[in-house]
Amino acid sequence: MNTSQCFHCGNEVVKKEEILFDDRSFCCNGCKTVYEIFSQNDLSCYYDFQANPGATPQDIKGKYDFLANENIVDKLLEFKENSTHIVSLYIPHIHCSSCIWILENLQKLQAGISTSQVNFPEKKVRITYNPEKTSLQEIVEMLCSIGYEPYISLENYDEGKKKVDRSLIYKIGVAFFCFGNIMLLSFPEYFEVNEFWIDQYKDFFRWLIFLLSLPAFIYSASGYYVAAWKSIKQGMLNIEIPIALGIVVMFVRSTVDIVFNYGQGFFDSMCGLIFFMLLGKLFQQKTYDFLSFERDYKSYFPIAITKILPGGKEVAVQVYDIEKGDRLLIRNQELIPVDGILISDSASIDYSFVTGEAVPIEKKSGDKIFAGGKQLGKVIEMEVMFSVSQSYLTQLWSNDVFQKKVEQKHKSITDQISHYFTPALLLLAIISFTYWVFIDVTTAFNVFTAILIVACPCALALTAPFTLGNVLRIMGNRKLYLKNAIVVEQLAKVDTIVFDKTGTITTHKKSAIVQEGIFEESDLVLLKNALRGSNHPLSRRLYDYLPEFPVAAVTHFEETTGKGIQAIVNGKTIKVGSASFVGDAEENQLKQTNVYVSIDGIYTGKFIFDNQYRDGLEELFSQLSKKYEVKVLSGDNEGEKEVLEQLLPKNTELVFNQKPEQKLAFIENLQKQGKNVLMIGDGLNDAGALAQSNVGISISENVNVFSPACDGILDASQFKRIDFFLRYSKNAMITIYMSFCLSLLYNIVGLSFAVSGNLLPIVAAIIMPLSTITIVSFVTIMSNYFARK
Amino acid sequence: MSVIYLLISISIIVAIVFLYAFLRAVKTGQYDDDYTPSVRMLFDDELVKGSGKKELPTSKKENIQTKIKTKII
Numbered sequence: 071m072n073t074s075q076c077f078h079c080g081n082e083v084v085k086k087e088e089i090l091f092d093d094r095s096f097c098c099n100g101c102k103t104v105y106e107i108f109s110q111n112d113l114s115c116y117y118d119f120q121a122n123p124g125a126t127p128q129d130i131k132g133k134y135d136f137l138a139n140e141n142i143v144d145k146l147l148e149f150k151e152n153s154t155h156i157v158s159l160y161i162p163h164i165h166c167s168s169c170i171w172i173l174e175n176l177q178k179l180q181a182g183i184s185t186s187q188v189n190f191p192e193k194k195v196r197i198t199y200n201p202e203k204t205s206l207q208e209i210v211e212m213l214c215s216i217g218y219e220p221y222i223s224l225e226n227y228d229e230g231k232k233k234v235d236r237s238l239i240y241k242i243g244v245a246f247f248c249f250g251n252i253m254l255l256s257f258p259e260y261f262e263v264n265e266f267w268i269d270q271y272k273d274f275f276r277w278l279i280f281l282l283s284l285p286a287f288i289y290s291a292s293g294y295y296v297a298a299w300k301s302i303k304q305g306m307l308n309i310e311i312p313i314a315l316g317i318v319v320m321f322v323r324s325t326v327d328i329v330f331n332y333g334q335g336f337f338d339s340m341c342g343l344i345f346f347m348l349l350g351k352l353f354q355q356k357t358y359d360f361l362s363f364e365r366d367y368k369s370y371f372p373i374a375i376t377k378i379l380p381g382g383k384e385v386a387v388q389v390y391d392i393e394k395g396d397r398l399l400i401r402n403q404e405l406i407p408v409d410g411i412l413i414s415d416s417a418s419i420d421y422s423f424v425t426g427e428a429v430p431i432e433k434k435s436g437d438k439i440f441a442g443g444k445q446l447g448k449v450i451e452m453e454v455m456f457s458v459s460q461s462y463l464t465q466l467w468s469n470d471v472f473q474k475k476v477e478q479k480h481k482s483i484t485d486q487i488s489h490y491f492t493p494a495l496l497l498l499a500i501i502s503f504t505y506w507v508f509i510d511v512t513t514a515f516n517v518f519t520a521i522l523i524v525a526c527p528c529a530l531a532l533t534a535p536f537t538l539g540n541v542l543r544i545m546g547n548r549k550l551y552l553k554n555a556i557v558v559e560q561l562a563k564v565d566t567i568v569f570d571k572t573g574t575i576t577t578h579k580k581s582a583i584v585q586e587g588i589f590e591e592s593d594l595v596l597l598k599n600a601l602r603g604s605n606h607p608l609s610r611r612l613y614d615y616l617p618e619f620p621v622a623a624v625t626h627f628e629e630t631t632g633k634g635i636q637a638i639v640n641g642k643t644i645k646v647g648s649a650s651f652v653g654d655a656e657e658n659q660l661k662q663t664n665v666y667v668s669i670d671g672i673y674t675g676k677f678i679f680d681n682q683y684r685d686g687l688e689e690l691f692s693q694l695s696k697k698y699e700v701k702v703l704s705g706d707n708e709g710e711k712e713v714l715e716q717l718l719p720k721n722t723e724l725v726f727n728q729k730p731e732q733k734l735a736f737i738e739n740l741q742k743q744g745k746n747v748l749m750i751g752d753g754l755n756d757a758g759a760l761a762q763s764n765v766g767i768s769i770s771e772n773v774n775v776f777s778p779a780c781d782g783i784l785d786a787s788q789f790k791r792i793d794f795f796l797r798y799s800k801n802a803m804i805t806i807y808m809s810f811c812l813s814l815l816y817n818i819v820g821l822s823f824a825v826s827g828n829l830l831p832i833v834a835a836i837i838m839p840l841s842t843i844t845i846v847s848f849v850t851i852m853s854n855y856f857a858r859k
Numbered sequence: 860m861s862v863i864y865l866l867i868s869i870s871i872i873v874a875i876v877f878l879y880a881f882l883r884a885v886k887t888g889q890y891d892d893d894y895t896p897s898v899r900m901l902f903d904d905e906l907v908k909g910s911g912k913k914e915l916p917t918s919k920k921e922n923i924q925t926k927i928k929t930k931i932i
Contacts, residue, residue: 119902167898167901170895170898170899170902171902174899174902187895188895188899189891189892189895190892190894190895190898191892191893191894191895192892236885236886239885239890240882240885243878243881243882243885244878244882247874247875247877247878250874251871251874255867271861271863274863274864274867278867278871282871
């Protein structure tokens with residue numbers, strides 16, 4: 071088969087369905103239409119920046135009708151004035167430079183748009199338009215028609231304008247300004263201590279330095295004082311206490327020094343310290359702007375839904391305004407927002423969000439349907455039984471675990487160390503002070519302050535942020551996106567791993583069916599008709615896989631349990647089932663599920679059902695089970711038990727028939743036994759378990775869109791590397807311990823100066839940045855080295 | 860009055876001006892997205908005029924692609 075690529079979207083083009091246009095081949099009409107739109111509007115260099123950048127436009131007829139409702143549009147708008155509206159839309163497809171280019175040229179496709187600006191890291195486009203000339207609905211529909219469908223959910227509704235916290239950047243800017251200028255002004259005194267020139271201007275320089283240090287001392291370092299005060303109030307000894315103490319002592323002693331003309335003080339070291347520590351904070355804050363770890367049901371739910379008024383008129387209403395007894399219209403691919411009763415004859419509902427199960431469930435008129443399902447196929451009508459907040463799925467979120475924050479759950483490694491470090495430091499300072507008091511009181515004060523200054527655990531405080539920040543980055547490059555640095559520490563402590571089954575160790579996609587042997591079209595007609603009567607799961611799947619054919623009369627039908635079916639269609643006898651039943655000698659040796667077919671006693675061919683388990687599953691589990699307790703939790707029945715037992719190592723515990731609350735309780739129970747649990751799941755049904763576990767990682771085929779609240783998001787293609795990530799997080803902790811030792815070494819060197827009473831400002835000014843630089847380069851090199859293994 | 864007072868004051872004032880410029884730039888959101896502008900500056904007058912069938916000369920096209928690729932890497 072010729073495998074050319076679609077010029078627009080890059081998908082493989084099936085020769086039979088290829089569309090040639092302008093000497094280019096397209097996989098479908100949708101892609102061709104987008105190409106046409108672009109070339110008519112002089113925008114064809116869309117294809118020049120990146121090969122095959124596009125996405126096939128989806129059918130969205132009627133989906134965005136709710137944007138005609140002004141109240142809803144108002145909620146989405148960022149800015150509103152008579153002739154100018156500004157809206158920010160999240161478009162998951164944004165992925166390359168072509169996307170940026172086309173989305174910033176939207177004004178050529180739609181009159182009324184004045185400018186549009188892409189924010190690539192956040193995958194957002196900010197559109198300014200004139201509401202008199204166009205409308206949000208028109209813009210959204212135009213975006214869909216070129217394959218850039220925005221994602222609008224209930225979350226956008228109460229989002230409003232987000233306030234960005236930039237105070238850390240301000241603080242760093244101010245600290246760097248102070249640090250740089252002070253360093254420059256301190257230089258003369260470092261070297262020419264007794265010259266006439268310096269004597270003349272000494273006071274001027276010193277007081278200028280004092281003034282310059284004030285913004286850094288008061289503003290930039292303010293976060294440390296607050297944190298230190300809080301931890302004192304809570305009776306904890308965290309790293310902020312020696313830091314804050316060090317800064318304050320440095321400032322006071324330096325001021326005393328210059329007031330009484332003892333020396334130039336340590337203002338340079340103080341500002342450098344503040345600057346480097348803030349830099350560490352910034353480095354640790356690796357965020358993935360395009361991901362959200364706080365998702366709850368709101369980001370899955372539509373913002374509005376079509377309601378049928380008693381007169382039969384259809385209006386778009388906000389999801390929150392739905393009341394009991396309302397009649398709703400659910401279109402193809404739309405999410406059911408509330409629990410209710412089906413009114414239409416039948417519906418086929420995909421509950422993969424809720425249960426992870428990809429096979430749609432058939433419902434009949436009068437059946438109860440639950441929120442979170444997606445209607446597939448034709449339009450259905452339903453009657454509402456509960457409002458959004460009372461629906462089953464939404465209730466799950468009222469559980470306490472969703473209110474907790476990760477930071478509060480765990481104590482970080484730095485805090486653990488400082489638990490010993492802080493008292494030891496204070497003790498040393500006091501002992502040296504008492505020792506020197508008997509010799510010389512002035513020196514005693516000098517020594518006391520010098521110890522607190524030099525031991526200010528700058529390097530110690532920087533180790534964890536830089537290591538973990540770097541680890542986060544490296545993991546992010548390998549498609550495991552963690553929420554923050556604490557998760558890495560938690561990951562290293564894990565001893566029990568719980569996997570969800572459906573969607574996590576199996577793929578979401580319906581397993582592929584491969585046909586072997588030659589089937590004429592008439593054979594397929596026979597097969598399809600024979601399968602119609604069978605209820606066996608494999609028959610159903612094969613039936614769905616085959617194309618539509620006219621119904622033929624089945625004159626005889628017989629199903630032998632565990633073997634297959636035999637039917638007479640159009641006068642021909644057809645046998646479908648296992649190899650022995652069909653009469654073919656070739657047995658199934660591989661771990662595949664095959665269905666064999668024979669017509670009139672002649673073997674025609676077979677259908678191979680690919681197993682749906684992810685690549686490398688067996689290997690991963692056998693690796694993991696050596697070091698961890700591995701468990702599989704499933705919401706399904708025990709149908710797959712045997713296959714799983716065969717596939718997975720012996721000591722893997724398998725638990726079936728678990729409801730979302732039971733999964734949560736299961737994890738809680740393990741934790742009560744003292745286990746550190748890593749939960750790996752996907753759908754919303756795992757949300758509770760993910761939140762309860764020590765580390766909850768959700769696995770996603772498309773990281774941009776669907777994942778419940780969690781600590782980390784793993785791209786499904788990296789599933790088999792979970793082992794690596796766990797090992798890596800452990801190595802990261804080793805790196806931290808090693809550099810803790812290194813920084814303690816520096817502290818000891820510095821302290822030996824301090825205790826003996828010879829800490830000159832220049833020594834402090836050298837040791838401080840030197841230790842910072844060595845620590846930072848050490849942890850960077852080490853974490854990169856471990857990543858290569 | 861020595862010239863050194865004047866010079867140092869000037870140098871501090873210049874530094875303050877730069878600090879102010881930096882804080883303003885952060886405040887207006889110029890640092891919020893540090894990727895897109897780097898790609899955006901490479902596009903400008905690349906609109907294909909006319910029927911849309913005309914293409915950029917290959918050399919130019921490749922040039923853009925390599926430029927962007929280097930950027931992304």
